[in-house]
Amino acid sequence: MKDLFAFLWRRGLAGGLTVIGAVVLLFGLIQFVPGDLASVLYGPRATPELRAALAERMGLDRSVPEQLWLFLSSALRGDFGTNVISGRPILQEIADVLPNTLTLAFAALGLSLLLGVPLGALGAVRPGSLADRVLGVFSVVLITTPSFVVAIMLLLVFSLALNWLPVAGAGAAGDPLDQLLHLILPTTALALGWIGYLARLIRAALLEVLAEQHVRTLRAYGVPEWRILMIYAMRPALIPVVAILGVALGDLIGSALFAEIIFARPGIGTLSYNAVASRNFAVVQAATVIIVLVYVTANISVDIFSGLLDPRFRRATAGDQP
């Protein structure tokens, strides 16, 4: 139990430091941009008043370390200033649309698990069978087709040609059914690749576990094959799947940006995209910090969950990994 707490503390501390490091890196990258900070952040709208306000807020007349401290502390407090176009606090604008993006990413993650794990198990039951080979080919094709291309194809077929599902937006507020209908296509577009990937991962892990001695012993004791597969082999085989969920979520949030742009769905992606188009970097910067926070938190949770599932994992991350 003691090593578990030590593990939690270490993992949380490392995560916190990583987020701080990421904000410092962002500050450093902004310093390298030619031109003054006001033009970088506000683009062509940098009026003298805005410049003066920014200089005051960011301490531009002070030394670089002091500026870094101001940047870091305001970012960690969630104070990203005001959107010069809409006049609203940037944090508020992000908080408005972040749930949309996270819903999409988590829905896609859920769908990938829901379909990927059974499909992988199906392949592992009879390796080399026709079903296994078809699934193998199918997985590779799903993995390699870019999700934004899938999104366009789905939009083309189900919205424009068949007219089954809505084309754009996130659905009317307060109407869960409408929101669900709007979620179907982007979720499918994002999930397909990960369904294929998880299916392959779980298939390989199951085959590895099924070849082990204790499975042979279970068979010798006459335990039914489905019980061996679904209960005794599935648990260790799920460990690599859990371990990759953090990476999966990061990838899904990234791909969600493009899906949002294609489906004109309000979210972090459309917000950042419009900000880039109107040269309003302040919004992109805030969105980036928030996503890093979400991503690092997700990775810590995944590590903790892996640690709970598999005690070996706690020790594996304790020392230096070779």
Added chain:
Amino acid sequence: MTRLLGAVWHERGGRTGFGLVLAVLLLALIGPWIAADPNKIEVQIRFSAPSLIHLLGTDNLGRDLFARVAFGTRSALTIACVVVALSMAGGICLGVIAALSGRVVDRMVIALLDIISAFPVYILIFALVALYGTGLGKLIVVISLAFLPQFARVARSQALTLKHRPFIEAALLMGLSRPLIILRHIVPNIIGPMIVLASMNVPVVITIEAAMSFIGLGVQPPATSLGTLIRDGYVFLDQSWWPIAGSAAVLAVATLGCTLLGEALRDAVDPKLRGRL
């Protein structure tokens, strides 16, 4: 080398990947030579379906799509190869330095890699393009930076296993200079897994470049890439499917072929890498 190619050829996936990559390479290399002028505008034949004269049809301005796709494929492959080569070179430098230096430098490099990896790849690329602006050179540098950590990590762990091998210690005792040891003894011994990792990242980079170009933050017109072609097709989707069909199909074939070939290469070089790369 022939043994390696033989092993790649032995697997069905390797053969398929090889064939698809060869087809895409031919399109990129020879396509622009045999194709019509990709920028010749013939508005009267806009949105024509594929024919013998226009193999993939024509776009909204009547430009030959086969020629445009051929040029787009060429630039997509070039960008992907340059990006992967840059991240591999940078990753080897950083990884080997971390492995061979003392604990402090090693820790600092690892912290830097962890911080870069705290940004999901697409988010980092998106933010940096927003910050530094669009442009081919900038795009290449930005994507290379996002892919640097995985190369550096693999290079570091490979170099760490070599560090205490007798032939390295012998070279050190003989008084060979460190740069020489790195170039002559370390790099040749870690290059195998690095090339495998590079080949597996080529399709990912192709996808990212296409996605960025698709939303208008990558390759800028008049230059073409598969992403800009898909974007052009997407805008006129309600009038014709042909402009998007050709470029999307070539993109899918390119990523599929590169992935299959990369995986076959990985299995041929070292089956133990299967789960790790």
